[in-house]
Amino acid sequence: MAIKKMGAQTVKLLNPPSIVSTGTIVGPKEGEGPLKEYFDVIIEDDLFGEDSWEKSESKLQKEAIKNALDKISFPLNKIDYIFGGDLLNQIIASGFSARDLQIPFFGLYGACSTMSESLSLGAMIVDGGYADKVICVTSSHFSTAERQFRFPLELGNQRPLTAQWTVTGSGASIVSSEGNGPYITHITTGKIIDPGIKDANNMGAAMAPAAADTIISHFKDTGFTLDDYDYIVTGDLATIGKEILLDLAKEEGLDLTEKHRDCGLEIFNNEKQDTHAGGSGCGCSASVFNGYFYNLLENGKINRILLVSTGALHSPTSAQQGESIPGIAHAVSVCTSLGKEG
């Protein structure tokens, strides 16, 4: 069998699957942000016609999947697997979405890293010949996350400036064995890195060291250089986390200043929209990757990005028990042309 493992954390896909379609849907606030033209649907009310925010989030996932399928007129029942996850306890947004879709379902939890976790597993399963087409999907919802991880919204708590704003939205990718790209060529899977942060309102700082570790491993494992990439796209480090990532990478000889972009900093205009450090949540990199960056790739405006969704693997219970917030980051290399493949 041909060697697929490169270095300690990376595999090279020998039959790189294509992301043949994506679907996105976001909430009203996200729909007022700088990327509004890149989303398929902007809902007007974050309850989305449901009687709870959790049910609304589940519906967001189903709609993102529907949007992705409709664009290529592909029937849902021909999808082999769904790789899905979200931030809710017992990933109920994904579970109840998959219940209604009736496709074999792998439930994932990687906190806000789940979009690139789902693309990592989905791409390997397609590349390996176990499936022709899979759906990779995640979601988050400001109102479900805020009350689960922090405080009831009704309290009207003041948010510190390090806090991030959980994105209401969902993004879905259809990963296919046949297609003309954008291709997933390499996967670098993250280890858990815990910098000892205990402040649930400073997630960027908790996740940045994991992002740095995965990005540095990716370059070490593959032999790629920064010149091979248009952008290194992290999930939701936001302002504080971005600064830490740039510092940590520079210490390892990698100057990301020109190439780094963060989905959490793209989706909102922090100053005008009062979103403090920036966006976060499973739905952040899901909607920004499947909306904005996929559009840039598909239209040939860029050739290759490294998507590095970033997650914080804590819970209110672990915080109450004095634990710090461990971070994780999974990277997938996505490019438009296989000629430049490493």
Place this chain on the structure above:
Amino acid sequence: MAIKKMGAQTVKLLNPPSIVSTGTIVGPKEGEGPLKEYFDVIIEDDLFGEDSWEKSESKLQKEAIKNALDKISFPLNKIDYIFGGDLLNQIIASGFSARDLQIPFFGLYGACSTMSESLSLGAMIVDGGYADKVICVTSSHFSTAERQFRFPLELGNQRPLTAQWTVTGSGASIVSSEGNGPYITHITTGKIIDPGIKDANNMGAAMAPAAADTIISHFKDTGFTLDDYDYIVTGDLATIGKEILLDLAKEEGLDLTEKHRDCGLEIFNNEKQDTHAGGSGCGCSASVFNGYFYNLLENGKINRILLVSTGALHSPTSAQQGESIPGIAHAVSVCTSLGKEG
């Protein structure tokens, strides 16, 4: 590429990976049950020297992994991936375990189906050549689950006879590209089936239709018959769920009476141990498969089993919002000799 997909939900592994070692650890009550001689470690106190049950559960996972590695003197740092999950919000038992192990980590959530979910993904990743050795691990803990899903233990609530007893324990499998079995040969991935049950004290009934659906799909997809199997082993259907499964399978022409065993019915002596309908939890099929059934396979007492861990994809929030309890079941076919492979 050779065809790996068989029917709608099953893949056949062309380079069947071996489960080269397993590790198990259980709590005091499980250590008094009928399978006590099959577990590597029985802890005396369910806090396991930690200051919370959640931290104890995380330690159980690390110990199960250590036991599995020690048996084959294999170094942890040569493991390519951990596929881990548990029942806790944000899978903190697995996250904090993986934090200390420093191996690339895929977090999974399939409720009590997570053991066979992890074996499914782990086996495909090894079979496909993306890894040489991976660890598949899950855990549960009576005291963490009870207070998260039902009531504080201090309330001393009376449990109805349909209730199951969450197993305190963990089981880990080392899945390897090289080895002499037991081999994972086929994987049938479950769809979510929701029979409309709303009683969180009747999980067996909520999960049995999913188990039936996956088992029937497995036989339809592979062409196997019941004669090919020594046992069909479900995760934690317990007494109520077992009865429903047997009925549903019989309606489809599959008489499981002689071949069916359920990990939740093996681990406790329900009458003597006051465990009502039987055991449950991610740690139930994890410890019973990796302890008892692995032993039977390894010692040539049986040749082939279908492990069908069963999960209920609900949460206290979904229950409070009036949702029913959707079930899911993932099946892996494990055999000692590749000659009989389908």
